[in-house]
Amino acid sequence: NSKVIQTPRYLVKGQGQKAKMRCIPEKGHPVVFWYQQNKNNEFKFLINFQNQEVLQQIDMTEKRFSAECPSNSPCSLEIQSSEAGDSALYLCASSLGGPAEQFFGPGTRLTVL
Amino acid sequence: QQQVRQSPQSLTVWEGETAILNCSYEDSTFNYFPWYQQFPGEGPALLISIRSVSDKKEDGRFTIFFNKREKKLSLHITDSQPGDSATYFCAASAVGSSGNKLIFGIGTLLSVKP
Numbered sequence: 733n734s735k736v737i738q739t740p741r742y743l744v745k746g747q748g749q750k751a752k753m754r755c756i757p758e759k760g761h762p763v764v765f766w767y768q769q770n771k772n773n774e775f776k777f778l779i780n781f782q783n784q785e786v787l788q789q790i791d792m793t794e795k796r797f798s799a800e801c802p803s804n805s806p807c808s809l810e811i812q813s814s815e816a817g818d819s820a821l822y823l824c825a826s827s828l829g830g831p832a833e834q835f836f837g838p839g840t841r842l843t844v845l
Numbered sequence: 846q847q848q849v850r851q852s853p854q855s856l857t858v859w860e861g862e863t864a865i866l867n868c869s870y871e872d873s874t875f876n877y878f879p880w881y882q883q884f885p886g887e888g889p890a891l892l893i894s895i896r897s898v899s900d901k902k903e904d905g906r907f908t909i910f911f912n913k914r915e916k917k918l919s920l921h922i923t924d925s926q927p928g929d930s931a932t933y934f935c936a937a938s939a940v941g942s943s944g945n946k947l948i949f950g951i952g953t954l955l956s957v958k959p
Contacts (some may be wrong), residue, residue: 787870
């Protein structure tokens with residue numbers, strides 16, 4: 733069973749509001765991924781970190797999305813100005829890195845009204 | 846464009862039957878293929894995975910068959926149980942590049958009738 737912790741489980745925001753969600757990876761996993769799963773079950777990779785450093789991110793995250801994985805603190809994903817199209821399940825996954833498997837948390841369900 | 850395709854979109858089998866879920870991909874650099882099981886309201890759970898150097902991987906009632914030449918793979922669930930009813934996602938990654946991000950298909954919704 734995955735031991736990735738995500739909070740909050742549900743988040744409701746108005747358009748233009750900030751939305752912030754957190755992730756605690758499995759103990760000992762240095763690599764963290766953020767994905768977005770929409771209502772059509774389409775997954776979109778957003779960003780990943782190894783320890784505190786960004787490995788890769790898509791263009792979307794460079795604009796309204798920001799993320800960090802500070803040392804000794806939960807990782808976080810923040811949407812600066814939420815839009816209706818951001819409504820989705822945001823999934824955090826962690827991994828030992830390299831060819832190792834990714835283990836997902838339960839997700840944060842964001843609804844933007 | 847969809848790099849990982851899954852079929853069928855939904856599948857219904859009777860308890861005890863074998864469910865066969867199909868997956869295909871386009872990118873020949875993909876070398877790692879996990880299958881995830883997701884129940885409503887939960888995150889995806891890793892079920893079984895295979896690397897491109899193998900053509901078969903078995904774990905209990907779950908078996909992956911992999912055809913590298915045709916870029917196809919399938920997940921066989923034998924002796925299906927009602928508790929297996931869930932959405933199954935095939936994913937792919939080119940391990941060693943691009944930070945190992947996963948590319949997912951849109952899933953197969955499996956329903957197992959008792």
